[in-house]
Amino acid sequence: xxxxxxxxxxxxxxxxxxxxxxxxxxxxxxxxxxxxxxxxxxxxxxxxxxxxxxxxxxxxxxxxxxxxxxxxxxxxxxxxxxxxxxxxxxxxxxxxxxxxxxxxxxxxxxxxxxxxx
DNA sequence: CATCTGACACTAT
DNA sequence: TATAGTGCCAGAT
Numbered sequence: 239x240x241x242x243x244x245x246x247x248x249x250x251x252x253x254x255x256x257x258x259x260x261x262x263x264x265x266x267x268x269x270x271x272x273x274x275x276x277x278x279x280x281x282x283x284x285x286x287x288x289x290x291x292x293x294x295x296x297x298x299x300x301x302x303x304x305x306x307x308x309x310x311x312x313x314x315x316x317x318x319x320x321x322x323x324x325x326x327x328x329x330x331x332x333x334x335x336x337x338x339x340x341x342x343x344x345x346x347x348x349x350x351x352x353x354x355x
Numbered sequence: 356c357a358t359c360t361g362a363c364a365c366t367a368t
Numbered sequence: 369t370a371t372a373g374t375g376c377c378a379g380a381t
Contacts, residue, residue, distance in 0.1 A: 240378095240379095257363085258362080258363050258364080259363070259364060259365095267378085271377085272360090272362095272363055272376075272378075273361090273378050273379085275362050276360095276362095276378070276380095280379090286362085289362080291363065292365080296362085297363070298362050299362065303362085
């Protein structure tokens with residue numbers, strides 16, 4: 239669990255970033271983006287700064303967000319305002335962000351992948 | 356075993 | 369673009 243997540247985080251090359259959802263997926267826990275958070279909290283010595291929210295948004299709170307940004311910039315990651323330029327630094331996943339899902343008004347709340355069997 | 360929490364993701368408004 | 373509401377998972381209490 240955490241181990242897998244931690245491993246996934248370590249797989250992020252320097253100068254790139256990944257979203258919590260991506261990591262969860264790579265770790266084998268698609269849809270468990272929150273567990274990534276947990277793992278990052280519990281683990282130490284991980285490149286946590288390479289982990290950002292969807293769209294490259296820094297979700298950290300307080301000064302941590304600032305530190306993350308600084309660390310990323312130090313690795314060569316560029317920012318577009320308050321967000322990371324995922325178009326350039328997105329870890330894997332190709333350059334096709336946003337996936338238009340069916341516009342059903344009945345379906346609110348995006349349930350991440352996790353096929354609920 | 357039940358409940359709460361967490362640095363989330365997604366869609367609709 | 370920003371905000372609000374909902375769904376999901378695993379660990380801690």
